[in-house]
Amino acid sequence: MPLNRRTFLERSAAAGAGVAVAGAAAAPAAAAEAKTHGRPPKRYSFTVMGTTDLHGNVFNWDYFTDKEFDDKAHNDVGLAKISTLVSRIRKEKGRRNTLLIDAGDTIQGTQLSYYYAKVDPITAKRGPVHPMAQAMNAIGYDAAALGNHEFNYGIPVLRKFEEQCRFPLLGANALDAKTLRPAFAPYSMHRLCTPHGRDVKVAVLGLTNPGIAIWDKANVSGKMVFPGLEEQAAKWVPRLRSMGADVVIVSAHSGSSGTSSYGDQLPHIENAAGLVAEQVPGIDAILVGHAHTEIPEYRVKNKETGQDVVLSEPLKWGQRLTLFDFDLVWSKGRWTVEKVGAQVLNSNAVEEDAKIVRLLGDEHKKVVDYVNQVIGSSTAAMASAEGAYKDVPIIDLINHVQAETVKTALAGGAYAALPVVSQASCFSRSAAIPAGPVTIRDAAGLYVFENTLEARLMTGAQLKDYLEYSARYFVQTPAGAPVDPAKLTNADAIPDYNYDALYGLTYDIDIAKPAGSRIVGLSHGGKPVDPAAQFVLAVNNYRASGGGNFPHVPGAKQLWADSDEIRNTIISWVKAKGTVDPAQFASVDWRLTRDGTPVF
Numbered sequence: 001m002p003l004n005r006r007t008f009l010e011r012s013a014a015a016g017a018g019v020a021v022a023g024a025a026a027a028p029a030a031a032a033e034a035k036t037h038g039r040p041p042k043r044y045s046f047t048v049m050g051t052t053d054l055h056g057n058v059f060n061w062d063y064f065t066d067k068e069f070d071d072k073a074h075n076d077v078g079l080a081k082i083s084t085l086v087s088r089i090r091k092e093k094g095r096r097n098t099l100l101i102d103a104g105d106t107i108q109g110t111q112l113s114y115y116y117a118k119v120d121p122i123t124a125k126r127g128p129v130h131p132m133a134q135a136m137n138a139i140g141y142d143a144a145a146l147g148n149h150e151f152n153y154g155i156p157v158l159r160k161f162e163e164q165c166r167f168p169l170l171g172a173n174a175l176d177a178k179t180l181r182p183a184f185a186p187y188s189m190h191r192l193c194t195p196h197g198r199d200v201k202v203a204v205l206g207l208t209n210p211g212i213a214i215w216d217k218a219n220v221s222g223k224m225v226f227p228g229l230e231e232q233a234a235k236w237v238p239r240l241r242s243m244g245a246d247v248v249i250v251s252a253h254s255g256s257s258g259t260s261s262y263g264d265q266l267p268h269i270e271n272a273a274g275l276v277a278e279q280v281p282g283i284d285a286i287l288v289g290h291a292h293t294e295i296p297e298y299r300v301k302n303k304e305t306g307q308d309v310v311l312s313e314p315l316k317w318g319q320r321l322t323l324f325d326f327d328l329v330w331s332k333g334r335w336t337v338e339k340v341g342a343q344v345l346n347s348n349a350v351e352e353d354a355k356i357v358r359l360l361g362d363e364h365k366k367v368v369d370y371v372n373q374v375i376g377s378s379t380a381a382m383a384s385a386e387g388a389y390k391d392v393p394i395i396d397l398i399n400h401v402q403a404e405t406v407k408t409a410l411a412g413g414a415y416a417a418l419p420v421v422s423q424a425s426c427f428s429r430s431a432a433i434p435a436g437p438v439t440i441r442d443a444a445g446l447y448v449f450e451n452t453l454e455a456r457l458m459t460g461a462q463l464k465d466y467l468e469y470s471a472r473y474f475v476q477t478p479a480g481a482p483v484d485p486a487k488l489t490n491a492d493a494i495p496d497y498n499y500d501a502l503y504g505l506t507y508d509i510d511i512a513k514p515a516g517s518r519i520v521g522l523s524h525g526g527k528p529v530d531p532a533a534q535f536v537l538a539v540n541n542y543r544a545s546g547g548g549n550f551p552h553v554p555g556a557k558q559l560w561a562d563s564d565e566i567r568n569t570i571i572s573w574v575k576a577k578g579t580v581d582p583a584q585f586a587s588v589d590w591r592l593t594r595d596g597t598p599v600f
Contacts, residue, residue: 042196042330043338046097047323048249049089051082052289053316054102055109055149058135058360060352063111063371064445065430077317079135080352085321085345086139087353096193100140101204103289104147104253106132107161108450109317111441115367117153118565122160131363133164135356143188145206145251146171147289151216152450155223170206170251173232177225186236189245200328200335203245205236207252207276209290210268211261214546214554218452218561228268229254229276237282246335247284247326250276255291256298256311261498263549274300277309284337285324288313294320297342312342320344371441375571378580382433384446387426388489388496389474390600393586394433398424398446399503400585401573402538402566406455409560415536419524420455421463421504422538425497433580443574447567449497451540456556461531464522465551466500467507472515473499479512479594488592491515498548501590505529512594520593540566 057078062069069077090098107113112131116122122130136144146169150158162169162184172186186206191199210226220226229252240248255271262270269275273288277300288295288311295313302309314320327339382394399422410416431445458466475491477483488511489499508520522529539553541561546554562569574580592599 044192044194044196044200044328044330044335045326046099046192046200046202046328047089047093047325048099048101048202048285048287049086050101050103050251050287050312050322050324051314051318052103052253052287053105053147053292054079054132054318055105055316056107056113056132057110057317058112058131058356059364061364063367064428064441064448066368066372066441074348075315075319075346076348077319078347078352079132079139079318080356081347081350082318082321083135083139083353083356084350085347088350089321089323099142099190099192099202099204101142101249101251101287102136102144103251103287103313104145104208105149105289106136106144106147107157108149108152109448111371111444112364112367114450115370116363117157119370120366121157122164123156127160128363129164130161131360133161134359134363137164137166138356138359141165141167142190143168143170143204143206143251145169145253145287145289146174146184146208147253148209148212148215149450150208151212151219154219170204171208172205172236173210173227173229174208174212175225175227177223180225183224186232187240189240189243196330198330198335200246201244202247202249203240203243205233205240205248205250207232207250207254209253209270210266211270211547214262214265215542217545218541226268229272230269230279233276233280233283237280241282246328247337248282249324250283250286251289252276252286253289255293256288256295256313257291261548262546265546265549265554273311274298277311278303281305281307283309284326285310285312285340285342287322287324292316294344296322296344308340310340310342312344314344319347321347371439371444373440374437375440375443376438376574376578376580378433378435378438378582380582381435382582384426384429384431386485387431388429388499389485389592391501391588391590393582394431394446395424395426395501396503396586397433397580397582398566398570399501399538401570402453403504404573405453405562405569406536406538406560409562410455410536415455415457415559418457418534418536419504420536420538421458421502423500423502423540423543425500427497429496438574438580440571443571444567446570447565449540449542451542451566452564453562453566453569454539454541454544454558455560456537456539456544456553457559458535458537458552458556459531460522460524460529460533460535462552462556463502463505463535463537464519464529464531466553467502467509467519467522468516469551470500471509471511471518474509474511474518474592476514477511477594477599479597483599500543500550503589506589508591508593508596510593510595511599520596
């Protein structure tokens with residue numbers, strides 16, 4: 001059974017960290033040793049199932065398009081599908097021979113999760129139980145690591161969600177800022193009954209992402225700190241072994257690439273799961289999260305023991321379920337891991353579990369009704385399909401609302417006379433505003449993240465640097481070479497949300513030139529931008545805090561900050577205006593060129 005936090009802390013304080021660590025995947029030799037006594041060795045097998053980056057998906061439903069989820073690969077999403085897969089594996093293996101864990105990013109990402117954080121919040125007196133807690137409790141999760149998006153709505157919402165879960169939320173590297181003691185249970189310990197007398201003790205160590213300190217600075221500063229995954233794993237894995245863990249599994253909300261999106265702003269690596277496997281002895285397997293990639297099985301050799309550590313990352317939103325299959329052998333009075341393998345199952349191969357559909361049908365209907373409320377109308381249709389490589393009206397709408405909001409906030413103050421420039425990304429290439437009635441889901445679909453708005457003081461030279469950094473996103477393409485829009489963007493795997501267009505300036509991006517020297521003709525009001533001139537940048541809190549590692553912004557003077565999500569600001573703006581008319585805000589202020597010739 002999982003330990004509660006108090007029991008956990010008492011036991012871990014007493015446990016010594018200096019006990020020799022049992023190697024992961026220890027040994028064919030153990031089986032050979034057992035056979036020398038003339039009897040076949042005792043063996044036991046069990047399966048650990050894993051999900052990650054569920055992001056508020058219970059049903060196979062897209063609340064922004066108001067229809068069943070679909071993509072080019074025809075993936076399905078949601079815990080209702082995962083529940084069917086889990087039931088199938090439990091029936092096949094025997095429920096007592098399985099565990100089910102998650103690697104974080106659970107309570108943010110859909111309008112369902114937003115509704116129960118903000119519209120009908122779980123923190124209210126006699127408030128509802130979060131749909132993700134209800135679903136995960138019903139499915140029977142054993143433990144879940146914290147993801148960075150768990151902190152988006154503030155610590156009170158996270159604590160209430162934790163209270164509503166019948167399984168522990170784990171975060172060995174989420175520490176109280178004052179005491180430096182764990183703010184959440186770092187691990188859970190589970191006993192699996194075997195036919196051979198002694199139970200198998202399985203420890204699950206939870207590790208979250210150090211980037212929380214940057215991305216959710218407003219929610220965690222002064223309250224929690226987030227040291228590196230490697231150092232905390234090195235601290236806890238020996239303790240878990242000394243407490244009798246036969247198997248150690250890490251659930252890490254951290255990718256396996258060894259890279260960081262925030263550069264050197266933190267001394268800790270964002271995607272450190274592979275480094276944990278390589279550097280920390282005593283780990284058998286790692287459930288990987290955060291990167292939104294699919295890795296059925298990936299083996300990393302531990303430098304100290306030479307043993308393989310098996311990593312697996314199931315695809316986001318409940319599209320895949322990871323299976324870790326463990327084979328153990330009884331040798332020298334203890335269970336030893338003989339073999340570990342991993343695979344993923346596709347949730348599109350099964351139907352939704354009727355039990356979960358019945359359980360949360362009412363919550364789903366409430367949210368569908370909410371997002372379909374009409375809040376205004378539009379004189380023309382707008383779409384984001386080309387927004388990653390063209391200046392399109394729908395991205396101008398985001399920027400116009402942000403710039404107008406900042407101008408209003410600064411009116412009458414010391415910075416009121418400065419020009420306001422706004423940044424926005426093409427968060428979703430499927431966002432659209434129809435001609436005619438506009439609903440909450442239409443407006444919300446423009447801004448799928450929980451970002452808030454800030455105003456930062458910048459110079460012309462800094463904005464030029466900012467744009468040069470942003471323009472790395474485009475693949476260098478010589479003049480005269482064929483242009484395929486599908487291959488023009490995401491150079492060096494830069495995601496769409498880390499390419500910013502600036503509104504309020506005009507400029508060309510010459511993609512024939514190397515990154516760092518692409519911005520041409522940067523102007524404001526028809527005149528070249530003075531490098532020393534001051535501007536106000538309307539910027540989201542993710543970028544302002546260092547997300548994406550854009551230059552100058554994190555250190556720039558903050559002039560104003562809003563506590564409401566940009567999504568809500570857009571919705572409120574549409575309600576107030578009544579009619580959205582692109583002619584009032586849309587213009588082509590930037591374009592892609594090659595040696596001065598427009599690409600499009």
